[in-house]
C-alpha cells in the first residue's frame with residue numbers, strides 16, 4: 001500500500017515560487033492499478049516523482065508498505081527505491097547497449113552473480129515478449145518494443161510498485177493497447193501495484209481500478225473508475241469523460257427535433273435498450289435514438305443513450321419515472337419545443 005499524506009511540492013524559479021503539488025493525500029491499495037489524470041501542468045509528474053523520492057517533497061510523507069520513504073536517506077533510500085520500478089514516456093534506454101545489456105544494467109545495483117543475472121535477463125525479456133531482441137540495439141526497435149525494454153528494466157529488481165510516467169503517450173493507439181495489456185498482465189500475474197499518470201482517459205478506462213483527477217496541484221476527485229465514469233462530480237472530470245464518451249449530434253439534427261431530449265444511462269447488467277422499448281410500449285410516448293453507446297469499464301457495461309422523446313409532457317414525466325424505477329439515470333437535456 002502507498003500512502004501519500006499532505007504532500008506539497010514547490011519549486012523556486014526566477015519568477016518566484018511555483019506549486020507543483022498542493023497538499024495531496026491519497027491511498028493506493030496493494031495490487032491495484034491506480035491512474036492519475038490531469039491536463040499538462042496539473043502536477044501529475046511532480047506527484048509521481050515524489051512517490052519514489054526522485055524529487056523530495058517540500059512537506060508531507062510518502063509511505064510504501066509501511067516504510068516512510070521521506071524519512072530515508074543514502075543507502076537505505078537506494079535500497080527502498082530498488083523496489084519501486086519506473087517507466088517513462090521517452091523510454092530513456094542506453095543507445096550504445098543492446099536490449100539485453102540495458103536490462104542487465106538495471107540488475108547491477110542488486111549485485112547478482114553473473115550466471116543469475118543472465119538467467120534473469122532472459123526471464124524478463126520473455127515476460128515482455130522480446131526474447132528474440134536480446135542482442136539488438138534500441139535504435140533498431142519500434143516505440144512499443146522500446147517501452148517493453150523499459151518495462152523489463154523496471155521489473156529487474158522484483159519491485160512491488162511500478163510507476164508509469166505517461167508510458168504510452170508517445171505510442172500509436174494499437175501499440176498503446178498492447179503495452180496497457182502487458183501492464184495489466186504484470187499487475188495480475190506478479191501482483192505489482194501500478195501507478196500511472198496520463199492525460200488520456202482511454203488509458204484509465206482500459207486498465208485502471210481506481211483513479212484520481214488533478215487540477216492545479218490538487219486532487220479534485222478520486223474513486224473507483226466505474227463509479228467515476230458513471231457518476232462524475234467535478235466539471236473537469238466530466239470534461240475528461242466526454243473525451244471518451246461523447247454525444248456529438250450534428251446541430252441540424254438536434255434543431256429538427258421537436259420533442260424533449262434526454263440522456264439515459266444504464267449501469268452494470270441492466271439491459272438498457274429493453275427498458276427503453278418497454279417504456280415506449282407502456283406509455284403514450286415516441287422515442288427516437290440520436291446517439292448510443294455501451295462502454296465497458298473494468299469489464300462492466302455502462303450504457304449511454306441520447307434520445308428524443310415525444311408526447312404529452314405528463315406522459316413523458318411518467319415514462320422518465322418508470323425508466324428511473326428500472327435503474328436508469330435520466331437527465332433532461334432540453335424540454336420539448
Ligand SMILES: Nc1ncnc2c1ncn2[C@@H]1O[C@H](COP(=O)(O)OP(=O)(O)OP(=O)(O)O)[C@@H](O)[C@H]1O
Nearest residue numbers: 011013018019020038039040041042043044045046
Ligand atoms: N523542476 C521544476 N521547476 C519549476 N517548476 C516546475 C518544475 N517541475 C514542475 N514544475 C511546475 O509545477 C507544475 C506542475 O508540473 P508537472 O510537470 O508536475 O505537471 P504535469 O501534470 O505532469 O504536466 P505535464 O503532463 O505537462 O508534465 C507546473 O506549473 C510546472 O511548471
